[in-house]
Amino acid sequence: GKLFVLRELASAQPLYYWSPIVGKSAGNKLILDIYDTSAAPTLSLLGSCAVTPGAGGRVATDHLLWPQANRAAVVMDFNNFYWYGWGGTILNDQISVMPVSITAAANPITAAANPTTAVTSSFAVNSSAVDSFTLDPGIMSPWHYPITTQVPRLVLFDLSLPDAPVAAEPVDLGSAGTTFNGISAAADGLIVLGMSQAQNVASGKWYDCGQSLKAAQVIEVRSEGAPVMRRVIDLPGDLFGVTELDSKGFLAFTRKPTADSTTTLEVSASDGYDAFFVAGVSAPAYGATAVGGRRLFIATGTGIQRHILGDAGKFSAESTLDIGWQPYSLRWTQGRLIGSNGTSLFRVNDGKNTLKNWKFTSWYFSLEKVALAADGDLLVPFGQYGAERLSD
Numbered sequence: 001g002k003l004f005v006l007r008e009l010a011s012a013q014p015l016y017y018w019s020p021i022v023g024k025s026a027g028n029k030l031i032l033d034i035y036d037t038s039a040a041p042t043l044s045l046l047g048s049c050a051v052t053p054g055a056g057g058r059v060a061t062d063h064l065l066w067p068q069a070n071r072a073a074v075v076m077d078f079n080n081f082y083w084y085g086w087g088g089t090i091l092n093d094q095i096s097v098m099p100v101s102i103t104a105a106a107n108p109i110t111a112a113a114n115p116t117t118a119v120t121s122s123f124a125v126n127s128s129a130v131d132s133f134t135l136d137p138g139i140m141s142p143w144h145y146p147i148t149t150q151v152p153r154l155v156l157f158d159l160s161l162p163d164a165p166v167a168a169e170p171v172d173l174g175s176a177g178t179t180f181n182g183i184s185a186a187a188d189g190l191i192v193l194g195m196s197q198a199q200n201v202a203s204g205k206w207y208d209c210g211q212s213l214k215a216a217q218v219i220e221v222r223s224e225g226a227p228v229m230r231r232v233i234d235l236p237g238d239l240f241g242v243t244e245l246d247s248k249g250f251l252a253f254t255r256k257p258t259a260d261s262t263t264t265l266e267v268s269a270s271d272g273y274d275a276f277f278v279a280g281v282s283a284p285a286y287g288a289t290a291v292g293g294r295r296l297f298i299a300t301g302t303g304i305q306r307h308i309l310g311d312a313g314k315f316s317a318e319s320t321l322d323i324g325w326q327p328y329s330l331r332w333t334q335g336r337l338i339g340s341n342g343t344s345l346f347r348v349n350d351g352k353n354t355l356k357n358w359k360f361t362s363w364y365f366s367l368e369k370v371a372l373a374a375d376g377d378l379l380v381p382f383g384q385y386g387a388e389r390l391s392d
Contacts, residue, residue: 002162003035003043004064006074028055030155034162051155051167054078060152062368065186067221070160073191076170077180078150152180154219156227171227173217175201185242190272191219192250194239195232214238216252218272233275236266241291248272253291261285265296267309278313288339292332292350299327299339321348321355329367338378340367347378358390
């Protein structure tokens with residue numbers, strides 16, 4: 001067997017704390033190492049390859065995608081959504097004061113750094129139109145700072161020769177305003193990614209907050225050669241699940257908020273070039289969801305609602321799983337549904353009603369880190385203390 005390890009070099013600016021690959025240096029590198037595990041626990045390095053994805057990027061997929069047996073891929077994202085900084089003068093309408101000019105001295109931080117700075121700007125206020133306001137000096141606060149000139153990028157690795165792997169140059173995914181929502185799937189020569197488009201490509205106008213277009217990006221990856229980007233597929237909502245993926249198409253599960261604090265979960269059938277609505281169900285606005293095959297799982301206050309998509313193209317409700325607590329996250333993996341609230345964990349096999357439930361009183365864990373062993377046991381990592389092996 002082989003072990004694939006993805007790592008990075010040069011973290012030059014730790015303020016971007018969520019980003020595995022950060023900083024303004026163009027020398028940031030993404031490195032893939034391949035190890036031989038035939039003599040485990042001893043590992044021997046077979047080969048390595050590296051690519052420079054660009055400054056300020058982060059790996060946006062939590063695992064390698066495998067569209068082909070000899071080709072792996074990851075998605076890089078470059079959109080930093082919030083920045084903490086001095087936001088400048090703020091209007092506050094709760095306390096009445098007299099209108100004044102804005103000067104450098106109005107901000108004590110600016111004045112301290114530039115004691116001789118003169119007036120830089122001023123404004124006039126129509127006091128008949130404004131009841132009251134204050135001028136507050138700049139405060140440390142988050143503000144929106146999208147990097148609109150950079151878009152998500154796909155990095156492909158050719159692993160045909162494990163002792164001489166090759167990393168291809170990153171490929172842009174979409175135009176300005178494109179973001180990756182973290183949902184991905186790969187099989188049978190295709191990669192499917194959940195995307196949002198915040199800018200109208202034709203007019204260049206930016207959509208209002210919450211009005212971005214939702215889509216799926218399908219990418220053809222052959223055993224060799226450059227990837228082929230198909231035209232993006234418009235979706236009725238944000239993609240949260242992809243099932244039955246092969247070269248002929250897939251099922252796309254999407255989430256769309258409604259006005260009554262609920263969410264509409266919908267499934268569309270795609271041939272890889274377009275998507276066609278099939279069916280939908282209503283769900284709590286903030287409940288965790290997961291899909292497995294044609295089954296849809298929705299977390300409630302005490303358990304899991306289950307729906308199955310029939311051949312007639314309609315959802316049918318199945319019996320509810322009573323867990324006794326509300327899962328904050330759900331995941332479908334190899335025919336098993338697992339869920340967690342950080343300190344408790346459950347598992348149920350496909351189509352079964354019998355579930356296993358575990359509680360950890362002294363440790364908080366992430367469901368994303370829980371792995372499934374070859375014999376079906378769950379492996380729950382506990383940092384430097386190792387992992388707990390959970391069996392049926």
